[in-house]
Amino acid sequence: MPEGDTIHYAGNRMRPVLEGFVPDDLRTPHPRFTHDRWPERLKGRAIRSVDAHGKHLFLRFEGDLTIHSHLRMTGSWGVHRPGQRWKRAPRRAWLVMERAGHSVVQFDGPVLELLTESRTRFDQRLAALGPDPIREDYDERVFLRRLREDDPTRPIGDALLDQRTVAGMGTVWRAEACHMVGIDPHRPTGQVGDDDALELVRSVRPAMQECARISPMRRPKAVYGRAGKPCPRCATLVKGGTLWEDNRPVYWCPGCQR
Template sequence: MPEGHTIHRAARRLRSVLAGNRLDRVDARGAQLVEARAAQRLQGAIVTAVEARGKHLLIHTDTGWSVRSHLRMDGAWHLYRRGEKWSKSRRRAWLVLGAGEWEAVNFDGPILQIQRTDDMLRNPVLTELGPDVLVEPFDDAEYLRRMRRAAGREIGDAVMDQRTIAGIGNIYKSESLFLTKVDPWVRVRDLSDGELVAIREVATRIMQDGVLDARAITYKGPGAPGRWAYGRSGEACRVCGTELLSRKQGINQRTTTWCLSCQLVGRGERQPDRVLPYPGAAPHDDDYVPRYDD
């Protein structure tokens, strides 16, 4: 499932060609419409905003109607110049928004709604979201309040709950817990506020990189760029050499990858130097300075 950085990246790209422009073509063959004429409400409308909220992408117009998209596992947003050949079959297009020389195309949905903006913004799937990990300034107090409500849950499960913190998915769960040396299987109640905030801060920084580089690269030390933990089950830990482990976690049984030797925080073993130089630096690279300019 696309994580928050993918949605923020898509929102940024769509915003660059849609915001402030009039929609001169709307084809909503796959969208879920709240009324038969909903798609027509977008025709001729001016796009006022394109935003990401967690894993939801919202397109607002001056007619008071909006689009909400959630890509799940298979959906995607593409941009094409008018007349350019599409990379996917037109039969897979759920929504086409044309504005001047550009077309924004949603392929394969699978959640795509057009409805009144006021009604959309009252939808519990949006109102119940936790603070977005990529929206600044981040509300750490609200994040901690929501985390403490999940005191009995394993931290690797809790950080994936969009009602607690919006935007973190499976890749960045494993990566942020590895980089903060937090055991993914300890309970939220076993972690201090400082440790919970450290997880969030690292997740924000590595996902900011992901907005700029869609590959979600977090490791940039010696050897090929890649990741610290996610997708490396059975391989050697880049820090200590221990074999990385993987196991299903949470009610959705998502895979968590971790190092049994490095990730000790929460087991009663506090490590004040637990956060590795970030983002993506080798453990010895203390002079690494991240750049976030676009």
């Protein structure tokens, strides 16, 4: 699943093309949108802002309408220059916006919906999102409070993936944060002190912001995906496995992660 830096990066690429402008063309070629009339409802409306929160992207139009996207495991955003070949087949496009020769395309959904602005504020899925470390308004006090409201027996590595606690962190950033701070991701959250908990996000926040600006391909990967290879810090072989109820992949160094 794309992590928060990927979504912010997509938003940063879209913003110069779309923000403040009325799209020259907007269409929804996927059959599921046959009766939704998005082109008619959004015709002539400028896009006021393009912004991201965690793994969610919002295109806010004039007139209290917002396109909300969550890519889950299959979706992708593409921003294509004039004449540039699309990154996926046109038949996989769910939303296409054209402006000044550029094409902004959402491929393969699966969450793509047109909401009123008020609904985006009161929708429980969105209202429950935790603070986003990539955003300037990230509030680590809210992160810590929500972490402490959670099950203290839950492994800290699993708690970091809960989007209600901190929005946008996925398995890559979870692995790197735990490695940077020297904490075994299996350690129960209740046994992680406040300073260490805050440092888990602080340690990766600058890199997350840099990847959102430049490219998610610049992510550090000291342990993620490196099972059986030496830890760059202590040379102990990195371990890999799955963690807690969701069984999502986890990587750690048993030598320097307590």
